[in-house]
Amino acid sequence: METADKTADSLPVVDEKPKSTIRMLLSKARAQIPQGEVGPPPDGGFRAWCQVVGGHFTVCNTWGYITAFGMFQTYYEGFLNESASNISWIGSIQVFLLFFVGTFSGRAVDAGFFKLTWGAGAILNVFGIFMASISETYWQLLLSQGVCMGLGFGLMFSPALSLLPTYFTTRRSLGVGLAAAGSATGGLIFPAVVQRLLPTIGYAWTMRVLGFLTLSMLVPSFFLFQQRVPPRQSGPIIEWAAFCEKAYVFFSVGMYLNYWGLYIAFFYITSFARQIIGLNEKEAIDLLLILNGVGILARTIPNFIADRRTGPLNLLILSTLMSSVMLFCWIAVSNSSGLYAFVVFYGIFSAGTQSLFPATLASITDDMKKIGVKLGMVMTILSFATLTGNPIAGALLTKDNGGFLYAQLFAAATMMVGTVWITVARFCRTGLVLRAKI
Numbered sequence: 379m380e381t382a383d384k385t386a387d388s389l390p391v392v393d394e395k396p397k398s399t400i401r402m403l404l405s406k407a408r409a410q411i412p413q414g415e416v417g418p419p420p421d422g423g424f425r426a427w428c429q430v431v432g433g434h435f436t437v438c439n440t441w442g443y444i445t446a447f448g449m450f451q452t453y454y455e456g457f458l459n460e461s462a463s464n465i466s467w468i469g470s471i472q473v474f475l476l477f478f479v480g481t482f483s484g485r486a487v488d489a490g491f492f493k494l495t496w497g498a499g500a501i502l503n504v505f506g507i508f509m510a511s512i513s514e515t516y517w518q519l520l521l522s523q524g525v526c527m528g529l530g531f532g533l534m535f536s537p538a539l540s541l542l543p544t545y546f547t548t549r550r551s552l553g554v555g556l557a558a559a560g561s562a563t564g565g566l567i568f569p570a571v572v573q574r575l576l577p578t579i580g581y582a583w584t585m586r587v588l589g590f591l592t593l594s595m596l597v598p599s600f601f602l603f604q605q606r607v608p609p610r611q612s613g614p615i616i617e618w619a620a621f622c623e624k625a626y627v628f629f630s631v632g633m634y635l636n637y638w639g640l641y642i643a644f645f646y647i648t649s650f651a652r653q654i655i656g657l658n659e660k661e662a663i664d665l666l667l668i669l670n671g672v673g674i675l676a677r678t679i680p681n682f683i684a685d686r687r688t689g690p691l692n693l694l695i696l697s698t699l700m701s702s703v704m705l706f707c708w709i710a711v712s713n714s715s716g717l718y719a720f721v722v723f724y725g726i727f728s729a730g731t732q733s734l735f736p737a738t739l740a741s742i743t744d745d746m747k748k749i750g751v752k753l754g755m756v757m758t759i760l761s762f763a764t765l766t767g768n769p770i771a772g773a774l775l776t777k778d779n780g781g782f783l784y785a786q787l788f789a790a791a792t793m794m795v796g797t798v799w800i801t802v803a804r805f806c807r808t809g810l811v812l813r814a815k816i
Contacts, residue, residue: 419547425604426545426553432599433557436496436538439503439592440531441732442564444473444641445673448648448666449569450523452659455649457581458516463772465516466645470768471524472531473641477761479532484754487537490609493600499533500596502526504589511585540753543740544607551690551737555681558733562677565670567591573663617751624806625742626752630759632799633735636698638763639705639789639796640731642771643724644669650782655717669721673729680730681737689815690737691804697730698797704728705790709783741816742807767792 420426447469454465486495506526513519539554546553568588575584620626647669648662657665680697684690704724711717736753743752767789774784808814 419545419606421545421547421549428602429542429545429604430553430556432602433538433542433554434560434563435595435599436534437557437560438564438567439560439595440476440535440564441558441561442568443527444469444476444531445561445565445644445670446568446666447472448645449572449663451645452648452652452662453572453576453581454519458519460516461772462646462649462775463769466768466772468520468524469641469645470765471520472528474761474765475525475528476531476535477757477759477764479529480536480754480757480761482754483533484536484540484757485751487540487605488609488748488751490605492537492541492603492605496534496537496603497600499530499535499537500600501530503530503534504593504596506530507585507589507592511582511589536754536757538603539736541603541605543737549685550740551681551684551734552678554737554740555678555733558681558736559674559677561732562670562673562729565673566667569663569666569670573660616755617748620748620752620755623742625803628799628803628806629739629742630756632698632796632801632803633756634759634763635792635796635799636701636731637760637796638767639792640701640728641764641768642785642789643705643708643728645768646771646775646782646785647721651717653780654782655711655714657714657717661714665717665721668718669725672722672725673732676726676729677733681733684734684737687815690734690741691800691807691816692814694731694734694738695797695801695804697727697734698793698800700727701731702790702793702797705786705793708790709786742803 451462451465451469454460454468455462458465483495483499486492506522506529509522509526510519513522538557542553542557543550571587571591572584575587579587644666648666651657651662651665652659680693681690684693701724704720704727708720708724711720739753739756771785771788774788775782778784804816808816
């Protein structure tokens with residue numbers, strides 16, 4: 379007995395404080411989430427539109443940086459003396475992580491941890507921007523701007539987009555579209571700030587200004603967001619049953635192909651303008667501003683029409699088809715006026731593709747308690763398209779000895795095939811009915 383007592387006394391004492399602290403944080407994260415039934419979505423009102431404002435700021439500081447990456451692409455090619463393909467990996471990793479982390483962050487929202495998940499993403503986002511401001515090598519930028527910011531994007535975007543549909547019914551596409559317009563807002567603000575400040579205060583302080591701008595938008599968003607649907611505490615991270623739904627599978631495949639080619643123009647339009655058309659740096663960045671600027675209305679008007687008339691999936695098919703046609707037209711561009719025309723029309727149709735995507739997924743999802751995990755699963759699938767699409771385009775530039783033809787053909791063809799697949803998804807959902815609203 380004495381030996382046993384001594385042995386027991388000699389065992390290390392396990393500190394229960396970390397476990398209790400974690401439990402306390404998790405319980406606080408769920409504290410404000412309604413339990414049980416909460417009634418139908420309000421479909422408007424102050425609280426619902428606050429979610430849209432928070433969603434707009436979230437998209438602005440995630441997709442806004444991604445759609446504006448063309449300005450970083452051009453600057454880093456000269457600053458780092460790296461190939462276009464290598465530089466594009468920074469932006470591609472951002473998009474990859476935004477989508478890939480979506481499976482886990484989406485499931486965390488379904489479980490009731492919206493604030494915890496989104497808040498961690500906001501911290502990583504801001505931290506990555508400030509770390510990029512002191513980065514001087516390719517690998518430092520890959521880790522700070524690519525990995526750190528990308529992880530932040532992934533923890534913020536899917537939760538914000540899965541929260542919005544739970545507040546709306548007949549205005550769902552409009553609410554999501556107004557939030558998605560944040561991509562155009564960021565795509566206008568960030569290049570304009572860089573264009574104005576970079577020559578005067580240098581790269582480091584320009585990035586810090588971007589960091590403070592991001593912080594000023596994300597702090598109020600944290601307090602605006604409120605999770606409405608009760609948490610689904612049990613359930614798998616991956617909803618395997620969704621892959622038994624033909625419409626969901628075909629939609630996922632189609633959007634994979636669309637996103638494989640969608641951002642090639644965003645990443646390389648400034649390089650094309652300078653190397654092929656002969657525009658100067660200011661004019662090339664102006665093109666990027668136009669490409670993003672026309673998307674403000676193009677991310678809201680189609681969603682408004684989708685709610686009232688067509689349904690989001692029908693308009694998504696039109697948007698992806700016209701985006702593909704515009705990319706084929708890009709091949710024929712040989713002067714500045716043709717390039718400006720391409721940028722305007724491609725900006726309009728590609729913006730519609732991006733804003734209608736989450737609203738479309740909500741329209742083919744019957745159980746809103748599973749919207750987070752189903753959105754996250756699609757986003758993880760798309761992550762591999764966005765990871766490889768832009769570097770493939772960069773490699774095709776090298777293969778074509780600096781020409782853009784191979785990259786343009788790749789972008790246009792993948793979006794055309796993607797349109798076919800989401801059309802199949804539409805008929806799986808509605809049958810061979812041409813005038814169905816979905």
